[in-house]
Amino acid sequence: MSELKRIEDLIGDIHSLNQDAIDAASAHLDSLTKPPGSLGKLEDISKQLAGIMGEVIPDVSHKAIVVMAADHGVCEEGVSAFPQEVTPQMVLNFLEGGAAVNVLARHAGAEVVCVDIGVNADLEHEALVARKVRYGTANMAQGPAMTREEAIRAILVGTEVVDELVARGVRILATGEMGIGNTTASSALLHVLGGVDLEAGVGRGTGIDDARWRHKQEVIRRSIQMNRPDDQDPIDVLAKVGGLEIAGLTGVILGAAKHSCAVVIDGFISSAAALIAARLAPVSVQYMIGSHQSHEQGHARMLEAVGLKPMLHMDMRLGEGTGAALCFTLIDAAGKIMREMASFESAGVSRG
Numbered sequence: 001m002s003e004l005k006r007i008e009d010l011i012g013d014i015h016s017l018n019q020d021a022i023d024a025a026s027a028h029l030d031s032l033t034k035p036p037g038s039l040g041k042l043e044d045i046s047k048q049l050a051g052i053m054g055e056v057i058p059d060v061s062h063k064a065i066v067v068m069a070a071d072h073g074v075c076e077e078g079v080s081a082f083p084q085e086v087t088p089q090m091v092l093n094f095l096e097g098g099a100a101v102n103v104l105a106r107h108a109g110a111e112v113v114c115v116d117i118g119v120n121a122d123l124e125h126e127a128l129v130a131r132k133v134r135y136g137t138a139n140m141a142q143g144p145a146m147t148r149e150e151a152i153r154a155i156l157v158g159t160e161v162v163d164e165l166v167a168r169g170v171r172i173l174a175t176g177e178m179g180i181g182n183t184t185a186s187s188a189l190l191h192v193l194g195g196v197d198l199e200a201g202v203g204r205g206t207g208i209d210d211a212r213w214r215h216k217q218e219v220i221r222r223s224i225q226m227n228r229p230d231d232q233d234p235i236d237v238l239a240k241v242g243g244l245e246i247a248g249l250t251g252v253i254l255g256a257a258k259h260s261c262a263v264v265i266d267g268f269i270s271s272a273a274a275l276i277a278a279r280l281a282p283v284s285v286q287y288m289i290g291s292h293q294s295h296e297q298g299h300a301r302m303l304e305a306v307g308l309k310p311m312l313h314m315d316m317r318l319g320e321g322t323g324a325a326l327c328f329t330l331i332d333a334a335g336k337i338m339r340e341m342a343s344f345e346s347a348g349v350s351r352g
C-alpha cells in the first residue's frame with residue numbers, strides 16, 4: 001500500500017466521540033455529591049475521556065509521553081540561543097531519566113518513550129526508539145526542509161509508535177519533543193496555516209534577544225517566500241517549512257485518535273503538530289486535551305487555531321512534554337472523581 005494511502009486510511013479510521021458514553025458520564029457526574037457542574041473543567045475532562053474511550057469510568061492508569069527528537073537545518077541561520085548538538089545531548093539525558101520531563105512523568109506515573117525521528121547524529125541506547133527518517137531537515141531558508149515522502153514517512157513513524165504502545169496496554173498519550181530550532185518551524189506553520197503574522201507568532205524559543213528575534217522573523221519570511229507552501233495542503237506546508245519531530249507528533253495524535261485514546265498536547269511545537277493533525281482530520285481535535293499555555297509568544301494563537309483550551313498557565317516554555325506530564329495528574333484526578341465520589345443516594349445527601 002502506498003504511504004499516502006496509509007495516511008488516508010488512518011484519517012478514515014478516526015470517528016466522532018461516543019455520545020452515549022458522554023451522556024452517561026454527565027448523568028453520573030450529576031449524581032455525585034456536589035452542585036451540578038461545580039467541578040468545572042475536571043467534569044469536562046471526565047466527559048471527554050468517556051466519549052473518547054467509550055467508558056463512563058475510564059481506565060487512565062497506563063500513560064505514556066512520546067518525545068520525538070529531531071534537528072533543523074535552519075539552525076545555520078542563527079535562529080536559536082543554543083547549538084544544535086544540544087538535541088542529541090538532551091536525548092541521552094531523556095534516556096538516562098534526568099530531564100525535566102522524566103521527573104514530571106515519574107511524578108504523574110507515566111512512561112517516557114523517546115524516539116529519534118531525525119536527530120543529526122548517530123545515537124545508540126537500549127531504551128531509544130530508533131526511527132530516523134533523515135539526519136535533520138535541510139535549511140528551509142534555502143529550499144524545502146524535507147520531501148513530501150519524508151514528511152509522510154515521519155507521520156507514519158508516529159502512528160506506528162502509537163500502535164506499539166497501545167498493543168502494550170497504553171490507554172492515554174501525551175506529546176513531547178526535543179529539537180533545537182523547532183520554534184522557528186512551528187512559527188512558520190502557524191503563519192502559513194493559521195494566518196498569524198510573524199510579529200505575533202514568533203517567540204524567543206530557548207531565549208534569544210531582540211535582534212535575533214527580528215532576524216528569526218526575517219528567516220521565516222524568506223523561507224516561506226522561497227518555498228511557497230500551499231496553505232490548502234497541510235503535508236506540503238509540513239514538508240517545506242516544518243520538522244521531522246512535528247510530523248512524527250502529527251502521526252502520534254492521529255494514531256491516538258484512531259485507537260480511541262486521548263492525547264494530551266504539550267506546548268508550542270506540539271501544538272503545531274496538533275494544527276497539522278486538525279487540518280488533515282478535523283475530527284481528531286475531539287481526542288486532544290490542551291495541557292498548558294506556554295510562555296512562548298504565539299502559543300495562545302496556535303491553540304486557538306487548533307480549537308483547544310489550555311488547562312494550566314504556568315509560564316513554562318521547555319517543551320519535552322513537561323506541561324502535558326503535569327496535566328496527567330489532573331486527568332488522574334478527574335478519573336478518581338468518577339470512580340470514588342459518593343452519590344446523593346449512597347451518602348444520603350438531599351438534592352437541590
Ligand SMILES: O=C(O)c1ccc[n+]([C@@H]2O[C@H](COP(=O)([O-])O)[C@@H](O)[C@H]2O)c1
Pocket residue numbers: 079080081082177178179180181182183184204205206207266267268269270294295296299316317318319320
Ligand atoms: O513547548 C514549548 O512551548 C517550547 C517553547 C520554547 C522552546 N521549547 C524547546 O526549546 C527548543 C526549541 O527552541 P529554539 O529556540 O531552539 O527554537 C526545543 O527543544 C523545544 O522543546 C519549547
Ligand SMILES: Cc1cc2nc[nH]c2cc1C
Pocket residue numbers: 082086090177178179206318319320
Ligand atoms: C538544555 C535544553 C533542554 C531542552 N529541552 C527541550 N528543549 C531544550 C533546550 C535546551 C537548550
